[in-house]
Amino acid sequence: xxxxxxxxxVKFMRLSGAVLPWVSVAAAVTLVxxxxxxFSTPEDYKQGSTVKIMFLHVPAAMMAINIWVMMLVASLIxxxxxxxxxxxxxxxxxPVGAVMTVIALVTGAIWGQxxxxxxxxxxxxxxxxxxxxxxxxxxxxxxxxVENPDNAADLTGVLCLVGxxxxxxxxxxxNFWNQGLHQGATISVAPGDRISSAYSxxxxxxxxxxxxxxxxxxxxxxxxxxxRRRTAALIAREVRP
Amino acid sequence: xxxxxxxxxxxxxxxxxxxxxxxxxxxxxxQALILRGPNGIGKTTLLRCVAGLQPxxxxxxxxxxxxxxxxxxxxxxxxxLTVAENLRFWSSTFAGPGIDAALExxxxxxxxxxxxxxxxxxxxRRLGLARLLVTGRxxxxxxxxxxxxxxxxxxxxxxxxxxHLGAGGAALMATHIDLGLPEASILDLTPFRAxxxxxxxxxxxxxxxxxx
Amino acid sequence: MKAxxxxxxxxxxxxxxxxxxxxxxxxxxxxxxxxxxxxxxxxLARIAPGILWVGxxxxxxxxxxxxxxxxxxxxxxDLLATAPVPLEGAVLVKxxxxxxxxxxPLVLAAPLFGxxxxxxxxxxxxxxxxxxxxxxxxxxxxxxxxxxxxxxxRGGLLLSLLVLPLYVPTLIFxxxxxxxxxxxxxxxxxxxxxxxxxxxxxAAIPFAASAALRVNLR
Numbered sequence: 103x104x105x106x107x108x109x110x111x112v113k114f115m116r117l118s119g120a121v122l123p124w125v126s127v128a129a130a131v132t133l134v135x136x137x138x139x140x141f142s143t144p145e146d147y148k149q150g151s152t153v154k155i156m157f158l159h160v161p162a163a164m165m166a167i168n169i170w171v172m173m174l175v176a177s178l179i180x181x182x183x184x185x186x187x188x189x190x191x192x193x194x195x196x197p198v199g200a201v202m203t204v205i206a207l208v209t210g211a212i213w214g215q216x217x218x219x220x221x222x223x224x225x226x227x228x229x230x231x232x233x234x235x236x237x238x239x240x241x242x243x244x245x246x247x248v249e250n251p252d253n254a255a256d257l258t259g260v261l262c263l264v265g266x267x268x269x270x271x272x273x274x275x276x277n278f279w280n281q282g283l284h285q286g287a288t289i290s291v292a293p294g295d296r297i298s299s300a301y302s303x304x305x306x307x308x309x310x311x312x313x314x315x316x317x318x319x320x321x322x323x324x325x326x327x328x329x330r331r332r333t334a335a336l337i338a339r340e341v342r343p
Numbered sequence: 344x345x346x347x348x349x350x351x352x353x354x355x356x357x358x359x360x361x362x363x364x365x366x367x368x369x370x371x372x373x374q375a376l377i378l379r380g381p382n383g384i385g386k387t388t389l390l391r392c393v394a395g396l397q398p399x400x401x402x403x404x405x406x407x408x409x410x411x412x413x414x415x416x417x418x419x420x421x422x423x424l425t426v427a428e429n430l431r432f433w434s435s436t437f438a439g440p441g442i443d444a445a446l447e448x449x450x451x452x453x454x455x456x457x458x459x460x461x462x463x464x465x466x467x468r469r470l471g472l473a474r475l476l477v478t479g480r481x482x483x484x485x486x487x488x489x490x491x492x493x494x495x496x497x498x499x500x501x502x503x504x505x506x507h508l509g510a511g512g513a514a515l516m517a518t519h520i521d522l523g524l525p526e527a528s529i530l531d532l533t534p535f536r537a538x539x540x541x542x543x544x545x546x547x548x549x550x551x552x553x554x555x
Numbered sequence: 556m557k558a559x560x561x562x563x564x565x566x567x568x569x570x571x572x573x574x575x576x577x578x579x580x581x582x583x584x585x586x587x588x589x590x591x592x593x594x595x596x597x598x599l600a601r602i603a604p605g606i607l608w609v610g611x612x613x614x615x616x617x618x619x620x621x622x623x624x625x626x627x628x629x630x631x632x633d634l635l636a637t638a639p640v641p642l643e644g645a646v647l648v649k650x651x652x653x654x655x656x657x658x659x660p661l662v663l664a665a666p667l668f669g670x671x672x673x674x675x676x677x678x679x680x681x682x683x684x685x686x687x688x689x690x691x692x693x694x695x696x697x698x699x700x701x702x703x704x705x706x707x708x709r710g711g712l713l714l715s716l717l718v719l720p721l722y723v724p725t726l727i728f729x730x731x732x733x734x735x736x737x738x739x740x741x742x743x744x745x746x747x748x749x750x751x752x753x754x755x756x757x758a759a760i761p762f763a764a765s766a767a768l769r770v771n772l773r
Contacts, residue, residue, distance in 0.1 A: 417630025
């Protein structure tokens with residue numbers, strides 16, 4: 103039995119229904135543990151207590167990008183293999199991704215105010231996130247504007263493909279445009295890590311928590327979308343044209 | 344003689360729902376087929392599938408490439424261009440014959456230099472049908488071709504179809520009125536109406552069927 | 556394809572075609588900006604590259620929905636899709652017609668608007684060059700947005716939301732080239748990037764746009 107079997111709505115509903123409670127509990131536990139652990143870390147010698155917003159900012163920013171990538175993969179699966187669940191999963195993920203982007207931007211502003219002395223700076227990373235947010239908005243708006251769900255899935259899929267290329271392009275164009283204030287990557291596999299392990303372990307925990315949170319929200323939202331479609335189908339059966 | 348168009352066990356969907364299914368017919372040169380059926384049965388959708396604008400849900404549509412000339416409710420005319428300019432554009436886009444014969448056949452010679460915006464509804468319709476002639480394509484797929492035509496123009500149109508059939512062409516039409524084409528066969532789509540309650544077999548027509 | 560280009564140009568230049576509206580809009584933007592930021596030549600000269608590029612971009616946006624919407628309404632798009640012309644080619648030609656009727660006039664008139672905004676003389680050639688290189692990408696990306704929204708009742712606003720983020724890289728490199736030119740630098744790097752984006756867009760986007768059109772036609 104192949105992985106593609108789970109693209110069948112019935113099988114997906116059965117599996118996701120069984121997994122959902124566990125994922126939700128795991129997300130709640132890791133989130134609580136990760137945040138408490140994170141907020142009880144010692145204060146940074148340079149940034150003081152403000153550094154602790156990192157435990158929200160970094161995982162949210164990471165998920166904002168990862169969710170777009172997930173939408174890209176799901177759109178490709180829909181376009182190539184026509185699995186309806188895949189298209190609905192992309193639709194369900196978009197608002198979560200948009201909220202993650204907003205969280206990253208807002209926490210970034212709150213962090214930036216004491217550190218850089220400004221709420222907003224046209225820094226490449228911040229600007230890229232703003233552009234990513236615009237792409238999320240456009241994607242969500244297109245889904246809600248097209249009435250025929252098959253057409254909506256196709257059109258948003260094409261938009262997601264083109265949008266991904268341009269989001270990436272914008273990232274590098276923005277770098278060219280302004281060199282920026284933002285620190286480099288917080289976590290790096292290269293030798294000479296820039297973050298102390300006192301911070302990194304709770305940070306990994308928070309990242310895992312945000313990932314599980316996204317998974318739980320994605321499952322709930324996809325299940326809702328599937329049920330909505332099923333309701334529409336049942337109504338369509340009752341009313342003979 | 345080989346068929347210009349052969350439709351096998353066709354099912355089409357409108358708005359993610361099957362409209363008709365199990366439709367089969369063949370159209371040979373010099374044949375005309377008129378589709379009948381109540382509103383909403385899926386005549387337009389079926390014609391759009393044959394024209395290649397929409398994929399069928401099931402079944403096969405076999406036609407040689409670049410044989411179909413499609414004409415629907417909208418005539419594809421630009422009001423700012425004259426009658427002759429409109430026709431010349433479609434003629435060169437389809438690499439079809441010149442426009443003189445078409446103007447003559449649809450009795451548009453006197454209107455050739457008039458902007459299409461100033462034509463009456465019936466005259467526009469005649470221009471839209473003249474467009475079929477300039478495509479030079481053998482298979483006409485016509486959706487309600489006689490809307491807003493007066494009796495004389497309907498006769499003119501029937502004459503054009505007959506000439507087209509005589510030249511080895513074929514026509515597939517959806518219409519409610521009697522065209523005065525006794526040689527055309529008639530296919531009533533009513534018995535082929537899709538059953539929305541039957542269990543889905545084969546590929547779903549769309550989101551709704553996939554989840555039903 | 557040539558017939559399609561000629562027809563679109565004819566339609567744009569005849570009564571009701573809207574030819575020149577983009578140019579008038581550009582003029583209005585360039586007139587309004589000094590009212591907003593004050594008449595000091597120094598300030599205007601500093602922001603002129605950005606204003607000129609943003610103005611060109613918005614002027615281009617104005618007429619985007621006409622690329623396919625009119626042909627969609629009167630059924631021409633159905634007929635074009637069944638014509639022996641590949642739909643990708645038709646999309647490219649229609650984007651080209653849009654560029655000739657809106658982009659090209661902007662390019663030609665840009666030095667005049669540059670004067671209005673005190674753009675330094677050294678930057679003038681770079682303004683014309685960067686607009687000439689960049690605006691074809693604006694028209695092509697706009698055609699993609701228009702193809703996505705062609706069947707929608709309130710597509711206009713959505714079209715802007717979809718298309719403007721796609722314009723970001725073009726805007727950045729285009730305005731950067733003019734800014735570097737104004738500062739006496741060498742704008743070759745941003746111009747090369749700009750040209751790369753335009754060429755890639757012209758090569759790839761017709762496929763995406765025609766895919767979207769086919770979806771909207773069915």
